Amino acid sequence: MALAGTTAFWTTAAFADWHRALAAEPATPAAPRYFTAEEWRFLDAACEQLFPEDETGPGARTLGIVTFIDQQMDTPYGRGGLWFMSGPFEQGPANLGYQLPYAPREIYRLGIAGADRYCRDHYGHAFADLDHASQIAVLTAFEKQPILLGGTIPSGTFFEQVRTNTMEGAFSDPIHGGNRHLGGWVMLGFPGARADFMDWVDHYGPAYPLGSVSISGETV
């Protein structure tokens, strides 16, 4: 796809060709490192609603976002190693920040189980089996209403965890498993690891001409 190298790359129908080519090539399903099949099914559906395939650009499925989140669960971050996790754990006003004893991987395990239970209780099916409108309604409720999932995780906490990691999966370097074939960066117009604009800093107005490149050297 020799589309890079022109300002038009970021702006015209040439980008749409790239987008179609990316969507046509199915993501290779990675063997889950952490999530169960049922958890994967939930995330596959939920992330696609948060970051849908549309005319703006690729969605969560095309970008491999669940693969990204799954791999993150197997890092110090996923295990809570970047957070202060010493007790006691007391709850307080929201503006004083996260105060639960759960690492990200536990937020997902408890949150997904609680979310699917909520969907079965209110809609008769697991989240992944709901229609589009019901999935949107459920995610909106999780985001905005004080629902306690599985008696442990406030739905807002769970929603923000999934939302944050979804956007990370769309826009982090492909070496981390998401942003497959740089699809998130191309959509945004971010050239990635080029990181040298000495000769472009005072070009005022046009789009930067060169396409995205990964730390791995992968480019478009």
Add this chain to the structure above:
Amino acid sequence: MNTINADAVVVGAGWAGSILAKELTEAGLKVVMLERGPDRATAVEGAYPESIDELRGAVRHRLFQDLSRTTVTIRNKIDQTALPYRQLAAFLPGEGVGGAGLHWSGVHFRAAPDDLALRSNVIARYGSKFIPEGMNLQDYGVTYEDLEPFFDKAEKVFGTSGEAYRVNGKIVGNGNMFSPSRSDHFPLPALKDVYTASLFRKAATDAGYHPYSLPAANASRQYTNPYGAQMGPCNFCGYCSGYDCYMYSKASPNVNILPVLRKDPNFTLITRAHVMRVDLDSTKTRATGVTYFDLDSNKEVAITADLIVLGAFQFHNVHLMLLSGIGKPYDAKKNEGVVGRNFVYQTITTSRAWLPENHFTNQFIGTGGGGVAIDDFNSLNFDHGPHGFVGGSPVWVNQAGVKPIAASTIGGGKDAPRWGAGYKKALVETYRHALAIDAHGSNMAYRDVFLDLDPTWKNTYGQPLLRMTFNWHDNDIRMNRYVVSKIEPIMKELGATKYQLGMLEPGQTFDTRLYQTTHLGGGAVMGDDPNTSAINRYLQSWDVPNVFVIGSNAFPQGMGYNPTGMVAALAYWSAHHIRTTYLKAPGPLVPV
């Protein structure tokens, strides 16, 4: 327990510690510098391309404090239970060699002269009744003239780029007309304006303001500093804030001081050494050394030394003073005591303009210290009389390089969808065509904003966490709202298709979950009065005179400017007086 002997111990390997260690080894002292984090070298973990990974860098906090070991607790009011700051968000202290000086942006200001004697100046202009009830407004006890040679020295060490306005009293260039006279030009010319900065420069001029190039410790050309350390020319890669500059263009202790210091036989750097306390003798007026926890051997190690320099991050310096019993802890109810008093922050809000679709703002291009600012509403540069608040705020375009995960948190700005198709569309439009204008303002000190030891939570070493009691106050909210209202004429000149003004809301509560700035200050402030300051004008403890405490902890108020330039100047100022006076006759440099 192992015991090491040294002439001087320096706690922390950031700017303050590295400057003091350099100066004290030059004076012939045997110096041990202790850093609790790992060693960091630009040639290794700062190398391209691995170092420019946003997920590992700014998002998973590669260069920042390891909260799993120790953190702070935070509450808004004195009658609340403070809770642990479990996830890095509102502020991001550094860890490892270089400290916050490795991950900083590079904005490198001199202090505004009026800010150094703010209490005296406000009273002289508006009378003492102008100072709101409960505000502990204070002077620094030093003047711009005292510090000028040290601002100059720091700029030469940092390789700072900028344009002067006045040198030795004579107007020489198109720099900041509100800035004081300098003894010399900046060592390097100003960086080029990125597109958005050029638009701001023109719009601010058309609005009747006085724009200038931000002084930036990001080298506009190849540079060799007075120590012989070399910097490369900035290529606007955009990986300054949160990263370690693979181009060697952003000043850091790692690039500008330590390559020389590491070769000095009088200098020893010990990493993974968490200082537990300064050890005092039975009189509690003399320090005998420090005790640290060695993270490799899991054992405590004692170092004896005649001179102790605390050069850790602002609140870690205060924490160490409280844990060691240096100085009288602050009692908010009585407004007495000094350690923990005048804890301050800054007020920072972002406004945003969207340009027509044929204008690409290429927000990924940038440099951390670069940009264009106005000072028309900073410090005492405007009449505060009609407004009834103390403080001010520079306003600027400081496009430091917006990376995509950071962009995803901004999305389409205020009121845009947070997910779904509408989110994606607004995100892409904003990333391609918007620009950000910040009001980066002061924050005054108040009786009910302070630091002390938490009664409940402990760090991994069994010591009480530091507790922050902090909330926004009406004076600073009104200052921010006034200054942001003055951005509107710039927005109208920019040719924006739409714009949003970002400002603090009346009664707004401090939210620990949202990044604001790492520019924390105060808590062990400098001054002329031991009843209201923990350290004297030379940054020497009033109570334990062989302890010097260097950092933004010394600031009695949060200034509108970024703090690093002031920290570096205070470090050289203090070091100068240690070398020329203290070492010849160790004792208080100011009689109590």
